[in-house]
Amino acid sequence: MTTSQPVESVFPRLEPLLPLVRKPVQYVGGELHATVKDWDAATVRWALMYPDAYEVGQPNQGLQILYEVLNEQPDVLAERTYCVWPDLEVLMRQHGIPQFTVDAHRPVGAFDLLGVSFATELGYTNLLTALDLAGVPILAAARSDGHPIVVAGGHAAFNPEPIADFIDAAVLGDGEQAVLAITDLVRAWRAGGCAGGRAGLLAALAESGVAYVPAYYDVSYLPDGRIQRVAPNRPGVPWRVAKHTVMDLDEWPYPKRPLVPLAETVHERYSVEIFRGCTRGCRFCQAGMITRPVRERSITTVGEMVQNGIAATGFEEVGLLSLSSADHSEIGEIAKGLADRYDGENVSLSLPSTRVDAFNITLANELSRNGRRTGLTFAPEGGSERMRQVINKMVTEDDLIRTVATAYGNGWRQVKLYFMCGLPTETDEDVLSIAGMARRVIATGREAAGRKDIRCTVSIGAFVPKPHTPFQWAAQLDHESVDHRLRALRSAISHDREFGRSIGLRYHDGRPSIIEGLLSRGDRRVGAVIRLVWERGQRFDGWSEHFSFERWTEACDEVFADQPVSLDWYTTRERALSEVLPWDHLDAGLDKDWMWEDWQQALAGGEVEDCRWSPCYDCGVCPSLGTETQVGPTGRALLPLTPV
Amino acid sequence: MRMSRQPEGPPPPPVVQRLRVRYAKRGRLRFTSHRDFARAFERALRRSGVPIAFSAGFTPHPKVSYAGAAPTGVASDAEYLEIGLAAVREPAEVRAALDGALPPGLDIVEVVQAPADGGSLADRIEASAWRIVLPGVSAEAAGAALDRLLAADGAPVERLTKDGPRTVDARAVLLSARLANGSPDPEPAEVNARCATLEVVVRHSSPAVRPDDILTALRAIGALSTPVTPVVTRLAQGLVDPTSPEDARRLVDPLSEPGTVRA
Numbered sequence: 090m091t092t093s094q095p096v097e098s099v100f101p102r103l104e105p106l107l108p109l110v111r112k113p114v115q116y117v118g119g120e121l122h123a124t125v126k127d128w129d130a131a132t133v134r135w136a137l138m139y140p141d142a143y144e145v146g147q148p149n150q151g152l153q154i155l156y157e158v159l160n161e162q163p164d165v166l167a168e169r170t171y172c173v174w175p176d177l178e179v180l181m182r183q184h185g186i187p188q189f190t191v192d193a194h195r196p197v198g199a200f201d202l203l204g205v206s207f208a209t210e211l212g213y214t215n216l217l218t219a220l221d222l223a224g225v226p227i228l229a230a231a232r233s234d235g236h237p238i239v240v241a242g243g244h245a246a247f248n249p250e251p252i253a254d255f256i257d258a259a260v261l262g263d264g265e266q267a268v269l270a271i272t273d274l275v276r277a278w279r280a281g282g283c284a285g286g287r288a289g290l291l292a293a294l295a296e297s298g299v300a301y302v303p304a305y306y307d308v309s310y311l312p313d314g315r316i317q318r319v320a321p322n323r324p325g326v327p328w329r330v331a332k333h334t335v336m337d338l339d340e341w342p343y344p345k346r347p348l349v350p351l352a353e354t355v356h357e358r359y360s361v362e363i364f365r366g367c368t369r370g371c372r373f374c375q376a377g378m379i380t381r382p383v384r385e386r387s388i389t390t391v392g393e394m395v396q397n398g399i400a401a402t403g404f405e406e407v408g409l410l411s412l413s414s415a416d417h418s419e420i421g422e423i424a425k426g427l428a429d430r431y432d433g434e435n436v437s438l439s440l441p442s443t444r445v446d447a448f449n450i451t452l453a454n455e456l457s458r459n460g461r462r463t464g465l466t467f468a469p470e471g472g473s474e475r476m477r478q479v480i481n482k483m484v485t486e487d488d489l490i491r492t493v494a495t496a497y498g499n500g501w502r503q504v505k506l507y508f509m510c511g512l513p514t515e516t517d518e519d520v521l522s523i524a525g526m527a528r529r530v531i532a533t534g535r536e537a538a539g540r541k542d543i544r545c546t547v548s549i550g551a552f553v554p555k556p557h558t559p560f561q562w563a564a565q566l567d568h569e570s571v572d573h574r575l576r577a578l579r580s581a582i583s584h585d586r587e588f589g590r591s592i593g594l595r596y597h598d599g600r601p602s603i604i605e606g607l608l609s610r611g612d613r614r615v616g617a618v619i620r621l622v623w624e625r626g627q628r629f630d631g632w633s634e635h636f637s638f639e640r641w642t643e644a645c646d647e648v649f650a651d652q653p654v655s656l657d658w659y660t661t662r663e664r665a666l667s668e669v670l671p672w673d674h675l676d677a678g679l680d681k682d683w684m685w686e687d688w689q690q691a692l693a694g695g696e697v698e699d700c701r702w703s704p705c706y707d708c709g710v711c712p713s714l715g716t717e718t719q720v721g722p723t724g725r726a727l728l729p730l731t732p733v
Numbered sequence: 734m735r736m737s738r739q740p741e742g743p744p745p746p747p748v749v750q751r752l753r754v755r756y757a758k759r760g761r762l763r764f765t766s767h768r769d770f771a772r773a774f775e776r777a778l779r780r781s782g783v784p785i786a787f788s789a790g791f792t793p794h795p796k797v798s799y800a801g802a803a804p805t806g807v808a809s810d811a812e813y814l815e816i817g818l819a820a821v822r823e824p825a826e827v828r829a830a831l832d833g834a835l836p837p838g839l840d841i842v843e844v845v846q847a848p849a850d851g852g853s854l855a856d857r858i859e860a861s862a863w864r865i866v867l868p869g870v871s872a873e874a875a876g877a878a879l880d881r882l883l884a885a886d887g888a889p890v891e892r893l894t895k896d897g898p899r900t901v902d903a904r905a906v907l908l909s910a911r912l913a914n915g916s917p918d919p920e921p922a923e924v925n926a927r928c929a930t931l932e933v934v935v936r937h938s939s940p941a942v943r944p945d946d947i948l949t950a951l952r953a954i955g956a957l958s959t960p961v962t963p964v965v966t967r968l969a970q971g972l973v974d975p976t977s978p979e980d981a982r983r984l985v986d987p988l989s990e991p992g993t994v995r996a
Contacts (some may be wrong), residue, residue: 100761105962107764108806114769116759121776235898349776351762351769351836403776403834435793 091708094448096128099186100194106180114352115143116177118191121402123165124160125193131166132279133272135159136190136200136237138219140212143191147348150354150410151243152206154343155264159539162571168192168200169646172215173222174630175635183223188223196424197223198638199277205239205256207245209606211601211631213252218624219583222256227305227592227620229257234286240271240300247332247379248556248672249609251615252317254302256293256295260300261675262332262379263365265341270299290322301330308613314653316612317668330544331676334716347474349402357397358406358439363391363423364733367412368708368718370697371445372402372481372687373509375555376412379677381710382718383701388419388426392727399436406437408526414440415449416701424455426688426727428619432458444484450495464546468507472523478694479514481687486526490533498536503544504530509552510574511566514580523547524581524592531588546593547582549575551602555609559687561670564663565606570676571599600638604630606660607645610673615659616649678716680709738824748786748796751847752824753854753988754831762838767802770839774814777840783813783827784820786868800854801970804943811861813987815847815854843916845988857987862906865931865943869960875929876912878955883910888950892940898941903950906936908973909982918953931966934982 107113126665129136137156139146146152152169159167168190173181181187187196197219199205205216220227232239241249249259261268268353273298278290285292295302305326309317321328335341335412348361364385367377385677386394395407409423417423420440427438437455444467453465469489471477477484493504508523527545534543551571575596582592607615621644622637629635645656664670666685673681683706687697697706701720711717755775758765765773775795796817800945803809808814818827819858824844832841867875882888888904913930935942944965952956971984 104761108962112766113764113806114766119762119838349773351765351773353768353772357772400780403779405776405779437773451775499900 093106094200096195098194098433099189099196101632102184102186103181103194106177106184106186108263109180110177110279111174112144115147115171116173116191117351120147120196120351121349122346123192124156126160126166127197128166128193130164132164133166134200134202135165135167135272136170136195136197136203137167138170138172138197138203138205138213138216140172140205140207142174142629143328143350144354145631146171147350147354148360149206149208150344150360151208151264151360152308153347154341155204155206155268156348157343157345158341159268159272160263161273162269164276166197170197170219170628172219175490177258178218178628181371183691186639188219189258191398198225198237200237202240202271203313204240204242206264207241207243209631210245210251210605212245213255213303214623214627214630215458215607216255216575218254226656228254229255232257232287232441234283236287236295238275238287238290242267243329243611244379247375247675247677248611249301249303249614249675250308250671251611251619253613254616254620256303256460258294258300258302259332261330261538261677263335264333265335267299267333270297276301292325295323295327296325298327298330299333300387303613306674312653314658316394316671318669319674329674329676330642332678333715334382334620334678334714335365336384336716336719337705338362338366338384339390342386342390345394345397346400346401349404353447357404358408358409359402359404360408360410361391361393361394361398362386362410363414363417363420364411366718367416367473368700369413369416370481370707372479372559373470373512373552373692374412375558378558378679380412381708382716383416383638384527384719385721387721387723388423388727389723389725390611391423391595392426392430396430399431405435406439408439408441410441415442415444417453418453418724421455422726424452428455428458430727444565450492450499450501453496453501462507465501465505466505467492470507470509471518471519471525472508472521475694476512476515476519476522478696479691480512481697483696485599486529489526490529492532493530494658497543498537500538500543502538503546504534505548506530508537508547508549510549510596511552511571512601513560515565515566515574517574517577520578521581523549523578524585527582527592528585528588531591541591544591544593546595547578548595551599553602553609556670556672557679557684559684559691560683561610562617562664562666562668562688564600565603567657567661568603571602575599597633601633601636603656604636604638604641607641607656611659611673614649614652614654618644621648676713678710680707680712680713683708744789745787745793746819746863746903746929747818750818750821752818752822752827753762753816753845753981754816754841755843755988756801756812756814757840757842758807758812758838759840760808760838762836763808764806765839766800766840767807770802770812772795772798773835773839774831777831778816781830781834783816784818784822786817786819788974798854800846800858801937803967804945807863807944807965807967810842811967811969812852813858813970816928843988849948850922857972857974857985858970858980860934860936860984861967862932862934862982862984863947864913864966864968865944866946866960866964866966867929867957868963869927870925870929870957872912872929873931874949874957875931877914877949879910879931881955882950883907885954888954890946890949890953891945892946894920901940901942901946903942903946906938906942907947908934908936908976909980910934911981919967932981934973934984 241256246259294300364382366383480567554560786796787858800813910933969984973984977983
């Protein structure tokens with residue numbers, strides 16, 4: 090990382106290869122608001138990676154925020170890198186071109202830090218490709234002072250144990266302040282003559298509690314395969330590492346100057362997080378558990394961010410993001426204010442995550458005032474009333490039917506419903522009841538719309554139990570049973586002569602979810618499996634055309650052959666309260682006893698209210714992290730802008 | 734409330750001014766596809782505040798019409814489009830505003846007022862001039878390959894189109910072709926004794942014969958071998974100037990027509 094050789098752009102060597110690969114524009118950079126700084130003038134240099142293809146990684150809000158936060162520091166340089174597709178990977182290996190950043194095409198291996206944001210565990214193999222192409226040893230233990238410090242972040246970093254061998258550190262929680270804290274530590278370490286070399290810097294990261302450094306923790310196992318203990322192996326390193334929480338979102342109004350891609354990407358819109366955290370308490374939802382407490386961004390900051398963001402980017406869509414956007418205490422005022430402001434401007438607004446109730450139809454009508462009413466999406470998640478009680482998704486079928494009737498009556502033509510299959514205690518009947526719900530949706534919708542050409546699409550995915558949720562102890566349903574239930578559901582829908590043709594069913598087979606389950610709740614022993622599948626060519630696990638279930642199962646069989654664990658052991662096995670979970674030393678603020686009680690409540694069909702509007706139920710986050718729920722209303726309104 | 738088939742409210746303001754735009758795709762941004770450029774251009778319109786007119790209907794589209802597009806990976810100094818504005822603006826101001834709103838490498842070269850009754854932009858374009866730089870190829874080898882192609886009666890090249898494989902004749906549409914003397918200006922450093930440059934003028938056809946097809950023909954008929962990926966640039970588009978020499982056809986700038994107001 091302290092290179093004496095000049096760091097040159099690899100672009101002149103890359104350029105002749107670009108006509109030979111698919112969608113070369115994704116590798117050239119040059120986007121509006123991309124930042125290129127003088128290499129030699131920077132004290133601390135970050136390469137930021139989203140471990141998937143550019144088209145998925147570029148719109149990632151987290152990475153763009155950190156890119157801007159870091160580049161605003163005068164002596165800090167941050168550039169972005171994404172996973173290259175196999176066609177370019179082959180050519181890069183042939184021509185000796187290293188993993189590069191898209192901003193200045195600098196070799197990733199020359200940076201001080203490589204920050205990788207894992208929204209999902211399915212990016213793990215792509216991390217290995219990038220490290221290997223960068224000339225950075227895949228195993229952290231084999232790296233020396235000249236190599237970047239590899240830091241994992243994102244939701245998957247709340248259990249980084251499966252990739253503990255490959256990363257130097259992991260950051261839990263919000264990144265804005267954490268990346269600056271890490272930068273400070275690197276700067277100080279530099280100023281102190283790089284005392285202790287790489288190990289000295291990692292020790293400083295670990296001791297400060299800013300990051301989790303897996304190498305400074307030893308894991309021991311019981312003869313039956315369970316973990317016996319996870320303990321620090323170095324004085325001064327904390328027993329538990331806590332997540333970072335940005336308490337005042339109004340102080341961090343990023344992105345201010347979002348990157349505008351030239352290539353086509355999965356989301357092309359200006360997105361504003363209107364709040365972080367969620368206390369709805371859906372028991373399957375890792376995001377809702379690990380991002381607590383709820384912190385709202387004020388209506389005025391949201392309004393300013395949208396105004397600046399649209400002016401700076403020229404995007405024609407604004408996304409109001411959060412885990413359940415209609416829950417913002419002033420969402421009605423925000424939606425109306427923005428719709429008034431952009432009346433006749435061809436700027437559309439969207440609320441990606443909304444709950445099922447009639448209020449949302451009013452909101453959706455407001456948001457689509459100047460546009461088409463094509464489709465609305467709701468997520469009941471469970472098909473039967475009983476199933477929804479188990480997962481604490483408190484919506485009744487009558488609520489849903491009332492909501493969709495209002496939607497169809499207001500001119501919406503299509504309603505999309507999201508469900509999960511394989512939830513704890515689920516039976517075949519629970520899944521089949523989705524067909525009944527869809528039939529009622531169509532029957533009610535035809536009546537409300539007064540026409541027959543309405544549709545309902547049921548989208549269903551397999552449930553994967555996640556760390557730091559009340560379902561972290563649950564057995565994952567095997568993929569054969571998931572597939573069996575989905576086939577039965579498909580058959581029930583397609584045999585419905587009256588409504589079947591108005592109902593679409595979208596589902597994926599259950600096998601990738603089993604691998605996601607392995608990577609989600611795995612421990613350090615899973616690292617060898619990741620490495621073996623990667624060596625055998627596994628890449629882009631989130632893409633069905635690149636995913637190979639057989640390669641994963643074969644690697645599990647080989648790696649675990651003489652161990653008491655297996656793919657099933659990690660996935661379809663229910664855990665007991667007494668078991669040490671691989672992530673128990675990583676603190677999301679949630680009280681483990683509360684989570685266990687909530688798991689027991691789930692099995693008993695009990696529900697928990699949202700603590701924003703009802704008394705605290707002691708999930709543990711606020712007292713343990715010194716935080717509190719921050720909910721409006723502020724009582725302010727958004728003024729329409731006067732055109733100049 | 735029932736939604737109607739037409740949006741409520743008054744129709745969008747009509748087009749009161751048509752402007753013709755010449756733009757360039759240069760350097761690394763030559764890897765943008767036509768769709769990439771179109772998205773970038775429409776966002777630049779919004780950022781720059783140019784009063785673009787929109788079509789009516791539930792999904793209003795900005796009034797932009799593109800006249801062909803260079804293939805992805807091919808640079809161009811001469812791409813054209815036409816925009817309709819809802820308010821009258823000075824063409825030079827529009828040029829500066831749009832160029833300022835686009836990333837460097839996507840450059841607005843020239844903006845002129847469209848002639849009131851001068852026909853469409855497409856009527857002013859029938860051929861393209863391409864420069865093909867061949868790194869690692871000597872002028873002798875390139876010249877010999879070119880001679881063999883020019884001497885051939887036809888040069889069938891198979892290409893995969895959206896409708897499946899199609900055969901185009903790369904010779905029939907080749908209006909003129911020559912070995913360029915000296916080095917092309919923009920990258921003199923890259924040019925040495927083993928870097929030949931061709932300039933070819935190709936008539937537009939359907940399906941189009943692209944520079945790649947010319948190169949394929951040069952390889953197949955002219956026995957050309959290209960060790961490094963050639964670099965192609967569209968230099969000009971327009972109608973063929975009948976007074977130009979047969980071995981080096983010139984094209985008439987489609988924006989410099991009589992009756993056109995220059996920016």
